[in-house]
Amino acid sequence: xxxAIAVIDIGMTNKKVAFYDDRLRQLEARYxxxxxxxxxDCMTHNLEAMESWFIEExxxxxxxxxxxxxxxxxxxxxxxxxxxxxxxxxxxxYYTHEPGDAFHRRFYERFGSPEKLQAETGTPYFKALxxxxxxxxxxxxxxxxxxxxxxxxxNYPQYWGYRFTGRVGAENTYVGCHSxxxxxxxxxxxxxxxNLNITTLLxxxxxxxxxxxxxxxxxxxHATGLKPDTIVTMGIHDSNASLLPHFAKKxxxxxxxxxxxxxxxxxxxxxxxxxKKDELGKVVFFNQSAFGSPVKTAIFLGGYEFETWSKLLxxxxxxxxxxxxxxxxxxxxxxxxxxxxxPELTAGSGQFPDSxxxxxxxxxxxxxxxxxxxxxxxxxxxxxxxxxAVLRISLVMQTLTALERAGxxxxxxxxxxxxxxxxxxxxxxxxxxxxxxxxxLTDIAEASAFGAAMTAKMALTGKGLSDLAADFTVxxxxxxxxxxxxxAAYRSAWxxxxxxxxxxxxxxxxx
Numbered sequence: 001x002x003x004a005i006a007v008i009d010i011g012m013t014n015k016k017v018a019f020y021d022d023r024l025r026q027l028e029a030r031y032x033x034x035x036x037x038x039x040x041d042c043m044t045h046n047l048e049a050m051e052s053w054f055i056e057e058x059x060x061x062x063x064x065x066x067x068x069x070x071x072x073x074x075x076x077x078x079x080x081x082x083x084x085x086x087x088x089x090x091x092x093x094y095y096t097h098e099p100g101d102a103f104h105r106r107f108y109e110r111f112g113s114p115e116k117l118q119a120e121t122g123t124p125y126f127k128a129l130x131x132x133x134x135x136x137x138x139x140x141x142x143x144x145x146x147x148x149x150x151x152x153x154x155n156y157p158q159y160w161g162y163r164f165t166g167r168v169g170a171e172n173t174y175v176g177c178h179s180x181x182x183x184x185x186x187x188x189x190x191x192x193x194x195n196l197n198i199t200t201l202l203x204x205x206x207x208x209x210x211x212x213x214x215x216x217x218x219x220x221x222h223a224t225g226l227k228p229d230t231i232v233t234m235g236i237h238d239s240n241a242s243l244l245p246h247f248a249k250k251x252x253x254x255x256x257x258x259x260x261x262x263x264x265x266x267x268x269x270x271x272x273x274x275x276k277k278d279e280l281g282k283v284v285f286f287n288q289s290a291f292g293s294p295v296k297t298a299i300f301l302g303g304y305e306f307e308t309w310s311k312l313l314x315x316x317x318x319x320x321x322x323x324x325x326x327x328x329x330x331x332x333x334x335x336x337x338x339x340x341x342x343p344e345l346t347a348g349s350g351q352f353p354d355s356x357x358x359x360x361x362x363x364x365x366x367x368x369x370x371x372x373x374x375x376x377x378x379x380x381x382x383x384x385x386x387x388x389a390v391l392r393i394s395l396v397m398q399t400l401t402a403l404e405r406a407g408x409x410x411x412x413x414x415x416x417x418x419x420x421x422x423x424x425x426x427x428x429x430x431x432x433x434x435x436x437x438x439x440x441l442t443d444i445a446e447a448s449a450f451g452a453a454m455t456a457k458m459a460l461t462g463k464g465l466s467d468l469a470a471d472f473t474v475x476x477x478x479x480x481x482x483x484x485x486x487x488a489a490y491r492s493a494w495x496x497x498x499x500x501x502x503x504x505x506x507x508x509x510x511x
Contacts, residue, residue, distance in 0.1 A: 157235025
């Protein structure tokens with residue numbers, strides 16, 4: 001092993017430090033969770049505790065491996081305001097914080113309608129602070145003194161790069177991640193950024209994820225034992241990092257990635273940026289790939305929905321397992337069209353922002369809170385296996401709409417990775433619904449960390465992404481095509497209950 005790579009991969013729940021060898025084989029990974037710090041009724045990230053742990057793990061890694069590069073991958077929608085002392089000048093608020101409807105109305109009155117901003121910045125309307133521009137306005141209003149003392153506003157990966165190198169930078173995957181801050185057509189900071197009066201606080205040049213931000217600082221070298229010439233790359237948004245292995249193996253277009261976890265992120269690399277008229281106002285947006293090209297994207301909190309509802313069912317039945325897939329049960333539920341589980345537990349986070357979380361069975365509504373408090377239990381929830389089946393079917397329904405909104409075309413391959421790879425019912429039904437699209441499960445574990453490691457190797461070697469394809473293999477396990485005659489009719493009924501009778505996708509007629 002000539003050299004090793006350290007990857008810091010920061011999810012909303014788990015923080016990870018992983019080490020890779022020069023052939024991109026993971027040597028080990030360690031995980032830690034950090035409780036939020038409550039400040040002024042907001043949950044904030046404990047940046048100081050995270051930094052201490054990262055340094056501790058880098059120090060341990062430096063004693064074991066010849067580390068020559070550090071790459072950072074992080075979840076989206078997060079920024080850090082930095083003061084003259086190099087430390088956060090404003091608390092780093094969780095993007096899940098909901099500032100209220102009045103705040104959202106005020107935002108759009110000041111900056112423009114959701115549709116106008118979506119067309120300009122590729123960013124849809126989200127509740128909470130999932131749009132970083134909203135987070136910046138919130139910081140200006142809630143922490144005015146700290147904001148006045150801000151010298152830089154850094155995207156989350158580049159904040160950590162700054163802490164490790166003392167250098168400021170920005171790269172396209174995070175700037176182009178539903179931020180409202182980037183004008184896709186003019187390729188400059190957006191009208192929102194200008195109206196917020198923050199353009200002088202933002203880096204003025206966008207780099208690539210594999211560009212070198214700088215060598216580690218003398219302080220970090222001393223604290224970790226890493227050599228002073230250890231480089232830090234620009235960093236990358238985690239969902240965009242997960243595309244890189246497939247770009248290397250399959251090329252940069254022609255497939256759709258279904259990345260599943262707490263967030264389900266449907267990513268469709270396309271040739272050209274732009275929305276159809278009927279897409280404006282829908283929960284569809286454009287990411288920027290690591291190459292700066294458009295990636296049409298739709299998201300929903302699929303993993304969160306599954307974990308929350310399944311935990312409720314487990315508690316109702318005093319179970320801690322999940323039942324296996326049994327085809328006859330799913331066929332019966334689809335054919336009867338009596339029981340439907342509807343999103344969204346986190347309002348405004350997915351494809352059906354006006355939908356309230358509930359179960360509808362035999363035309364009776366059972367709100368989530370009533371089920372949670374055992375005030376009213378739908379009949380399907382009195383049977384553990386049936387309740388889980390209705391939940392899994394709901395996830396398929398949400399995925400189909402997200403795939404349509406991301407522009408899935410007939411004949412395109414779909415690659416599913418992440419937690420739902422193990423959900424047999426989900427994969428069988430999704431494949432059955434898409435008879436003209438190959439659905440394959442990948443064997444890439446922790447794809448965001450792996451993609452970040454690829455950027456570090458590119459920085460160290462000067463190789464292009466396709467040159468790295470020989471370093472690793474990806475298994476694409478195709479899901480056989482089953483046939484459920486009632487699937488399309490069930491979906492039509494599900495959409496009508498959720499409040500959508502038609503959908504703007506190209507596949508509606510076939511599913």
